[in-house]
Amino acid sequence: MQILTFWLDQPIWLIFGSLACLVLAWCLMLIALTNMKRTRPFIVGVSTGIAPAFVGVVSVLLSLLIGFVANDAWERQRQASRVVQTESAQARAVYNLSRSVSKDLPDFRILLADYIESIVDEEWPAMAKGGKASSRADHAFGKLLQAVVAPNFDVVVGKANHSALLAAVLNLQTARSERLALSEMEGDDSKWVTLFALSALALLVIAAIHVERPSSQAASLSIFGSALVITLGVIAMHERPFDGPLALGPSLLDQVRTLVVAAG
Numbered sequence: 001m002q003i004l005t006f007w008l009d010q011p012i013w014l015i016f017g018s019l020a021c022l023v024l025a026w027c028l029m030l031i032a033l034t035n036m037k038r039t040r041p042f043i044v045g046v047s048t049g050i051a052p053a054f055v056g057v058v059s060v061l062l063s064l065l066i067g068f069v070a071n072d073a074w075e076r077q078r079q080a081s082r083v084v085q086t087e088s089a090q091a092r093a094v095y096n097l098s099r100s101v102s103k104d105l106p107d108f109r110i111l112l113a114d115y116i117e118s119i120v121d122e123e124w125p126a127m128a129k130g131g132k133a134s135s136r137a138d139h140a141f142g143k144l145l146q147a148v149v150a151p152n153f154d155v156v157v158g159k160a161n162h163s164a165l166l167a168a169v170l171n172l173q174t175a176r177s178e179r180l181a182l183s184e185m186e187g188d189d190s191k192w193v194t195l196f197a198l199s200a201l202a203l204l205v206i207a208a209i210h211v212e213r214p215s216s217q218a219a220s221l222s223i224f225g226s227a228l229v230i231t232l233g234v235i236a237m238h239e240r241p242f243d244g245p246l247a248l249g250p251s252l253l254d255q256v257r258t259l260v261v262a263a264g
Contacts, residue, residue, distance in 0.1 A: 004189045008236055012245045016233040023225040026200055030207035030221065035214055047208040055205045062198040066231060069191050073238040080182050080241035080248055087175035088252035091116055093168045095260050101161035108147050109260055115140035116257040119176070124250040127183045127242045137176075145169060183242040199228050 007018065034043045091112070098108050115137065123134035147153070148169050154162035206224055210217035237246050 004192050008239050009243055010245065012233075012237060015236050015245060016229060019229045019233050019236075022196075023199075023203070023229055026203055027207075027221040027225050030203060031214070031218060034207055034211050034217065043208070044211055047211045050205070050208055052209050055202065055209060058198060058202045058205050062195075062202050065191070065195055065198060066235070069195060070231075070235045072191075073235050076182065076185075077238045077241045077246075080179070083175055083179045083182060084248055084250075084252060087172065087179060088256055090168055090172040090175050091253060091256045092259070094165065094172055095256065097161065097165045097168055101157040101165060108144075111140070111144045111147055113257060113260040115144050116253055116260065120250045120254050120257060127180075128247055129243065132184060133180050141173060141176075145173075179242075195232065199232070203228075 007015065010018075033039045034047075094112055095109065098112070118134055118137040118140045123137045126132065126134060148162075148166050157165065203221060203225060206220050207217055210220055237244065241248055
């Protein structure tokens, strides 16, 4: 759903603020319905006989789903972090190998710097806006790979060094592909719809159980609602690793670019 995708892309304060407004509006509606003269007799009649332990049924279902969604969000964040570290490590490995195999490869390091620059300056901002792979980065990597597989390149650097350098370049492309796959992965909006539905039902059950005591009802709804806002807000912060409020940045790759450019 476009609404949920748009919501998950918002700043942290807006995510928590919108959650708080939704929970507050629902709680106020429940309090109003259970205390207005026209609706209270019907609500009291329906709620009479509901055991307090019944709230545990909905709460268990809600807690299980929250645990599943939270684990999914944190695992995606960990995968993204590992991929970014791997990509920067492979870029550094390509640079170090190019320096060690021959001091006469300035053009190759220029190609590497251009590739990293296209990732940092063009592809990463595009990912943060929901974009996909950069054509400039594709072209830069193509030139980098062509330089490695050029005729007589293995003669210049040695076959063993050539194999190591080629493997590092291919690993760099693999890490980039994994990063793009994680960035383009669409979240399952149905789990968030289910979370909101179960949260609303849990608050409804709490309001029904405490219908005879308005003050206890308001206090219970406030405590449980606050817990929901905090929990769901923290999960939403980690749902999108590259275009969410806690999006991973290209600082590690930028450090490699600075190193390559400085070395010349």
